[in-house]
Structure formats: C-alpha cells, structure tokens
Amino acid sequence: AEYNYTPEELLDYERYAMKQDEIATSISDAKKEGEERGKMEKAREIAVNLLRNNVDVNIIAASSGLSVEEIESLKN
Numbered sequence: 001a002e003y004n005y006t007p008e009e010l011l012d013y014e015r016y017a018m019k020q021d022e023i024a025t026s027i028s029d030a031k032k033e034g035e036e037r038g039k040m041e042k043a044r045e046i047a048v049n050l051l052r053n054n055v056d057v058n059i060i061a062a063s064s065g066l067s068v069e070e071i072e073s074l075k076n
Helices: 007-052 057-064 068-074
Strands: none
Touching: 007 057, 007 068, 057 068
16 A cells, blocks of 8 residues: 555656556557547548539538638649
8 A cells, every 4th residue: 555655756656647647648648649640631532522423613612621721632
C-alpha cells in the first residue's frame, strides 16, 4: 500500500502513475486522430466520385464538410 512507501518511493510511484496517464492520453489522442483522418479521407473519396458525376462543388462542400478549395484541389 502507498502508506508504506518512503517519501522517495512515493514520489517515484506518483511519477510512474503520471507517466502512465500521459501514455494512455497519447494513445487515446492518436486513435481519435486516426479516426478523424479516416473520416476525412472517406469524405475526399466521396467528393472525387461526386465530381466525376458532375455534382456542383458547392453541394459537395455543403454535404461533405470539405471546403470548396479542398474539393477544387481534388479535380486534378
């Protein structure tokens, strides 16, 4: 139990626990970032398909969350 630790051991334990929390947060953030990248990539794929079918850029932007500039860049 923590109450049996020396002050130095308790400090080491607290540092270890903080580091574990940082690692867990980093993993969670990386997962969220990966999910967002996946969603954006899917939106781009759909936008390209809609462009190929001559759908108006403004409609694609309103539906996908991509900017008109992003969609214009996908034309190339």
